[in-house]
Amino acid sequence: MIIELPYGKKSLELELPVNENIKVLRPRKVKSVKNPEQYIRDKLENYIKRNKNFFLKYRNKDVCILISDKTRYVPNRILIPILLSELLKLNFQKDRITLLVANGLHEPMNYSDLVENLGKHVVDNFNIVNHDAKNDDMLSFIGKTTRGTPLFINKIFLSADLKIATGVVAPHFHAGFGGGCKSILPGVSGRITILRNHRFDMVAHEKARYGVTDGNPIYEDIVETGVKSGLHFIINTSVDSMKNLTHIFIGEPVKTHKKATKIVTKDIKVEFSDPFDIVITSNGGYPLDRNLYQAVKGIAVAELMVKRGGTIILVSECIDGVGHKTFQEFMSHGKKPQDILDRIKREEPIEDQDNIQILARVLTKAKIIVVSDGVKADVVEEMKMISAKSVEEALEICGWHPNKELKVGIVPAGPYVLPVKRLS
Helix, strand or coil, X not given: CEEEEEECCXXXXXXXXXXXXXXXXXXXXXXXXXXXXXXXXHHHHHHHHHCHHHHHCCCCCCEEEEEECCCCCCCHHHHHHHHHHHHHHCCCCHHHEEXXXXXXXXXXXXXXXXXXXXCHHHHHHCEEEECCCCCHHHEEEEEECCCCCEEEEEHHHHHCCEEEEEEECCEECCCEXXXXXXXXXXXXXXXXXXXXXXXXXXXXXXXXXXXXXXXXXXXXHHHHHHHHHCCCEEEEEEECCCCCEEEEEEECHHHHHHHHHHHHHHHHEEXXXXXXXXXXXXXXXXXXXXXXXXXXXXXXXXXXCEEEEEEEEEECCCCCCCCCHHHHHHHCCCCCHHHHHHHHHHHCCCCCHHHHHHHHHHHCCCEEEEECCCCCHHHHHHCCCEXXXXXXXXXXXXXXXXXXXXXXXXXXXXXXXXXXXXCC
């Protein structure tokens, strides 16, 4: 059988024999939207029509629309022009609308990034601002959450009269799901707010995992922040493993997002019976596999399925290399993964802490082999992983061959699926 593994904007083909010890885990087939532009337009028009009096209150006031950065796959080139068009139909003033890029602690988007994400017409005709979590002049303090997270939030967003967040509802490796109020925290929060939300005990919590929202301290902290920030409504989308649009969710942030997570869970759930000796995964291809930092998400999916002492094979192009200097420096610290975890405890808060902590945690459970053209072999090795030029070479390193009784699980879509252990 031939399995295609997303890799940047292409895919890698892996040929393996049909074997009872090899399982390819794909979500159920979900009907994708045939005409995304018309679908989004219809949904937005209907929502605005049903809530016309609400919108009319804000047509002479300031509007802030949060958009995801370049590491997230959201159909912004379709969604944002339609949303702007609908607002202008209601006589909203163009010069009072700001598109705020919810970068969190990621690097800002440059002009070409913005054009790729939003389209040239939007970029050249509307006010777009990159959020900078490290610029105190961009932030205002609005209090603390019940978990003690100090809330420094972008001033432009807070001062807007109408606050809208766009995003994608997909599993997240410690927040449970993306989308919803995650556009606020970490999206447009200050550095100390993000690091406090990503602190060691929160990330280490047993419910800070893919697909878990109830009892997840990180998710609950994020939701509380969204409510305190005054976010009015969200426009969230979902996509299938091929990045085809499947749903759009519009409405009040908390209930709408909760409903969305239930629908998306049904769409992307993959069940397995027993942990695998080897798990082969991707980071879902471009744009999520832009760098090794983001590829921890694909690794964390495999963590849910691999045996202790097993091996994870990650396929990720990483056109931007490792991506984050602090991430690389910490992962290169010491001789073993526990040294990294001990250092985090001593030195927190540190940037990139969540990804560092999760990758180190996974490495205490399983070996990780990285197949990537974007990260040099010596860098991968310094970061306590193994480099391979191909999946076939990675399998050789594992000692796999067709006649060997090693159970292999393959998750082509990586973080676009949600692995669930089947109850016996």
